[in-house]
Amino acid sequence: MQAAALNILARVKRSPFAFPLALLAGVAMILITETAYLQATGTLDELGRATAAQTHIQSLLRRTVDAESGQRGFLLTGREQYLEPYRTALDEIHASQRFLTDYYGHRPSEVAAIRKLNELVEAKLSELSTVLSLYREGKHQVWQELLLLDIGREKMAEIRNAAEQLLAMESKRVQAGRQGIYDTLLLHRIGVAAMSAVSLLALFMYLRQTRALDAQQHERQMAMLRQRDDLEREVAERTRQLTELAQHLQTAREDERSRLARELHDELGALLTAAKLDAARIKSRLGTTSPEASERLAHLSETLNSGIALKRRIIEDLRPSTLSNFGLVPALEILAREFGERSQLDVSNQLTPVHLKPADELTAYRVVQEAFTNIAKHAQATRVELTLKEADGHVQVSVRDNGVGFEAGRRHASAHGLLGMRYRVEAAGGELSIQSAPGLGTQVTAQLPMQPAEQPASTAT
Secondary structure (H helix, E strand, C coil), X not given: CHHHHHHHHHHHHHCCCHHHHHXXXXXXXXXXXXXXXXXXXXXXHHHHHHHHHHHHHHHHHHHHHHHHHHXXXXXXXXXXXXXXXXXXXXXXXXXXXXXXXXXXXXXXXXHHHHHHHHHHHHXXXXXXXXXXXXXXXXXXXXXXXXXXXXXXXXXXXXXXXXXXXXXXXXXHHHHHHHHHHHHHXXXXXXXXXHHHHHHHHHXXXXXXXXXXXXXXXXXXXXXXXXXXXXXXXXXXXXXXXXXHHHHHHXXXXXXXXXXXXXXXXXXXXXXXXXXXXHHHHHHHHHCCCCHHHHHHHHHHHHHHHHHHHHHHHHHHHHCXXXXXXXXXXXXXXXXXXXXXXXXXXXXXXXXXXXXXXXXXXXXXXXXXXXXXXXXXXXXXXXXXXXXXXXXXCEEEEEEEECCCCCCCCCCCCCCHHHHHHHHHHHHCCCEEEEEECCCCCEEEEEEXXXXXXXXXXXXXX
């Protein structure tokens, strides 16, 4: 039996209709609750009106007695103050009659009873009023005889009987209303209990499904994390390979520049020097015999000098000999001076000796060279500041201009030089930062790892 129940429960859990049924159960519970509430409030309203009717019936009976007592007091004493309860009772009696007439007007089965009670009360009030009129007219014997006929007591008994009948009907109505409320509350209790059980079952199934979904989502997240880790490792490996490739290409480029510079220096330099020597020999042999030939030879000599200067400048651009021969600071000074002369810009520098590996010195030189090239092409600057110093275990080289600037976070079609500088500095283990804004100039700063000072060798004693 228990296994069958568990089997049914398992089928319910796997059923796709479980959640809709739970939803329908919740809606049904709301409908039951609202229906019970409406019935209970309607019954309570009816009980309230029945209680008010009982109050008015009792008030009608009591005020009739008060009116009669006030009339008797006035007849015995002749004082007007005894008529004050009489007049007050008349007003309240009429108010109760209006309420009861309206209340029982919607109950055809009880209209005759309230009509009879109103007629008896009106007859009693008429009797009281007649006695008072005879008293005021001085017909004392007549009103006394009328009072002694015992008609008033009989009418009060009839009024009391009619009122008690109405009170009994209202008591039955109140009792029936209370029983209806009890029945409604019991039905509501049963419905709430049943719907609560269904809701708890639905909640249990929902939590079970939620836990399964959470477990599935957790598994997917773990799979995504593993995939992301694999992708990150692959990206890191590819980045490392690309960095090594960029460094290799950069080294190969510099080696090719050095080879080309040597060939230009050796072969082209030898050719230009030989041509210049030949021109000098020819000029010495001609002397002053041919002024036109001498002029042509002088022009040729100047052309050869320009070619030699151009060759020297190209060689310096390919592989700065001052960097290899004199170091980074003199090489940057010469580069800044020549850039200022070519571009007609005010170039100031603050260069202090630093400790860098030869390859990193070349990187710093190329960064400054590329920055000068960009300034000449795009900056429209009038002043350039070059700085080289050591700070916080790094060598910092910075080029700043007062040109038009640009949006540093925006990609530009002509930004390949900056991108090349960044990769070159990062390949050397450094960091390149570019600060710029429209109208505020540009500052390019490269930080390279400083070469540790060599420890002196210890001598044995």
